[in-house]
Amino acid sequence: MTINAVDQVITSDYAIYQGDSCEVIRAIPGDSIGFGIHSPPFEGLYKFSNFDRDISNNDGPAFWEHYAFLISELLRVTKPGRLHSVHVMQLPTSKIRHGHIGMRDFRGEVIRAYEDAGWIFHSEVCIWKDPVVAQQRTKSIRLLHKQIVKDSTISGQGLADYVVTFRKPGDNAEPVSGCFDTYHGDGDGPDFSKYTTANDGRNWYSIEVWQRYASPVWMDINQTRTLQYRGGRDEKDEQHISPLQLDVIERCIDLWSNPGDTVLTPFLGIGSEVYCAARMGRKGIGIELKPSYFAQAVRNLDAMDRDMGGLFAGEAAA
Numbered sequence: 001m002t003i004n005a006v007d008q009v010i011t012s013d014y015a016i017y018q019g020d021s022c023e024v025i026r027a028i029p030g031d032s033i034g035f036g037i038h039s040p041p042f043e044g045l046y047k048f049s050n051f052d053r054d055i056s057n058n059d060g061p062a063f064w065e066h067y068a069f070l071i072s073e074l075l076r077v078t079k080p081g082r083l084h085s086v087h088v089m090q091l092p093t094s095k096i097r098h099g100h101i102g103m104r105d106f107r108g109e110v111i112r113a114y115e116d117a118g119w120i121f122h123s124e125v126c127i128w129k130d131p132v133v134a135q136q137r138t139k140s141i142r143l144l145h146k147q148i149v150k151d152s153t154i155s156g157q158g159l160a161d162y163v164v165t166f167r168k169p170g171d172n173a174e175p176v177s178g179c180f181d182t183y184h185g186d187g188d189g190p191d192f193s194k195y196t197t198a199n200d201g202r203n204w205y206s207i208e209v210w211q212r213y214a215s216p217v218w219m220d221i222n223q224t225r226t227l228q229y230r231g232g233r234d235e236k237d238e239q240h241i242s243p244l245q246l247d248v249i250e251r252c253i254d255l256w257s258n259p260g261d262t263v264l265t266p267f268l269g270i271g272s273e274v275y276c277a278a279r280m281g282r283k284g285i286g287i288e289l290k291p292s293y294f295a296q297a298v299r300n301l302d303a304m305d306r307d308m309g310g311l312f313a314g315e316a317a318a
Contacts, residue, residue: 036264
């Protein structure tokens, strides 16, 4: 089945498409994706564009109807036994929209939607976030100390990020195997030089990396290491963007994919997931609806190509 995107850039190491992910994904062959990762629109929280096809412009049942279709398509294109990771967080409620200040279980809603589509809930990890930075960004009264003084029944903890991961049923024909050779996270990671022999050193270094990755709470993610940008907003958009940290993407790709695997994101944004996949020796596929985000992703990936000394040279196709 051939579906034409509005625009596309295809190289030997990545392919990105401007278009509706619910349409473009139908052209991806079944059982072809080695790993997937994305950050979906957080239902009811932000509007990323004024397009009627933008899933973030849907609330309630309409949002879940569109997202459920995409979740099923992600299941179709993923190889049996392989994984897809989703970046989520619990969402705040407001007096204006919900009639009260509190929280809603968006993380749980996403998990149930994937299970309903036939995915297996594989794992989850909590990502620590600085509550002071969160308060400065969101202006939430729940995080203000003066609210503690006034009435602490309104106060609450900051909202952490989560990566929830799902496995497609079936046997994995190509094991993702081998030791970790690199640490992805804030700081230098384990010290390889303290080991005495090359073979034992590689094994023990990998064990130390895994002990950090296996933690149910990742405290070592650099919150500011993102593909941020200045030129992706449109005049009529709600001015918000939240690119996923590169540390998180790299860690998940290293954990759950092999070099040469195809890594898919249905919400490309400014290109973070494809950027990491290509730099780590995978093939990246990304789909983005919003023209300004897609244009910024093109610029980010083009800059990566130049930084890598032409390693990812390829022709752009319109």
